[in-house]
Amino acid sequence: MTAVTVSAASNIALVKYWGKSDTSTNRPATASLSIGLEDLRTETTLTLKDGEDSINGLDGIAATRLIQFLDSVRQRFDVDAAFAVNTANNFPTGSGLASSASGFAAVTLGLDRLLNLNLDQQELTRLARTGSGSAARSVFGGFNQIVLDEDAYAEHLYGADHWPLEIVVAIATEAGKAIGSTAAMQLSEGTSPYYDAWLATHADDMHSARQALADRNFEQLAEISEHNCLKMHATIMTSQPAVHYWLPATVAVMHEVVRLRENGVPAFFTIDAGSQVKVVCEPGYGQQVESVINEVPGVVKTIRTRLGGEPHITQP
Ligand code: PMV
Numbered sequence: 001m002t003a004v005t006v007s008a009a010s011n012i013a014l015v016k017y018w019g020k021s022d023t024s025t026n027r028p029a030t031a032s033l034s035i036g037l038e039d040l041r042t043e044t045t046l047t048l049k050d051g052e053d054s055i056n057g058l059d060g061i062a063a064t065r066l067i068q069f070l071d072s073v074r075q076r077f078d079v080d081a082a083f084a085v086n087t088a089n090n091f092p093t094g095s096g097l098a099s100s101a102s103g104f105a106a107v108t109l110g111l112d113r114l115l116n117l118n119l120d121q122q123e124l125t126r127l128a129r130t131g132s133g134s135a136a137r138s139v140f141g142g143f144n145q146i147v148l149d150e151d152a153y154a155e156h157l158y159g160a161d162h163w164p165l166e167i168v169v170a171i172a173t174e175a176g177k178a179i180g181s182t183a184a185m186q187l188s189e190g191t192s193p194y195y196d197a198w199l200a201t202h203a204d205d206m207h208s209a210r211q212a213l214a215d216r217n218f219e220q221l222a223e224i225s226e227h228n229c230l231k232m233h234a235t236i237m238t239s240q241p242a243v244h245y246w247l248p249a250t251v252a253v254m255h256e257v258v259r260l261r262e263n264g265v266p267a268f269f270t271i272d273a274g275s276q277v278k279v280v281c282e283p284g285y286g287q288q289v290e291s292v293i294n295e296v297p298g299v300v301k302t303i304r305t306r307l308g309g310e311p312h313i314t315q316p
Pocket of ligand 1: 273
């Protein structure tokens, strides 16, 4: 085989990872729990070639990170090969929609196939994580968690059919974010007075969210997800210097979601390292939620998706 194409989906964390205990290997300081986004995907084709790597579809720091990742794989598996990488996202890149999650999951799965590495699922997630922490969770679709051992790996909890929630992504800006997650995490770790509290209360959030998932208890999942998201953002905002990911539209969507819920619509919000708001709702409510969120002032556009995100591997 000389080429492989992988489509991997983005994911969002309902209980977040924020902070790294080892920056060189991306070992997160906290566990996390996520859902896969079926329709937000990266498609990457890897082709073996001579000479140097060529990257099409990424530039700047994102291309540099990818080449560093390819170098680490060459070194670890004693591989003497270069790659032509062609990659494209079907959603805005670098703005808090976890394009690095789907991107590094796609490359990891592609390299495993192309180089016959035959890594097991857990090893695949550990390798993807070294590219981007959240990428470990995009190796699978459905509901997944990151577990900390002396390292960290992702574990598949349930398939999408366990609870086919729907997700509406509210895009507050299509511009890239001002500060990347790794740099922002380092600021939080070093300067936010809330960082220790974030770490100390995290295991309880994981426990509560896992229970809510097992019971398909939407109210409990909504409460813990919003709480965990707000705790992470409080930590981010209280870094010195402060990091501001939210825009007016971000806050307006949060208020709208609370209002929807007060009116009996089962929906909650979560926000990653960016200004976009992901609204998660019970099956059957996606269309209604999207039409309301679309009207919120400042929302540039919305994307609606099913929960899912199983990766697909093909040979071109
Ligand atoms: O995948 P990274 O290293 O860029 O970190 C992303 C962290 C959050 O998206 C904010 C939270 C999470 O668990 O995905």
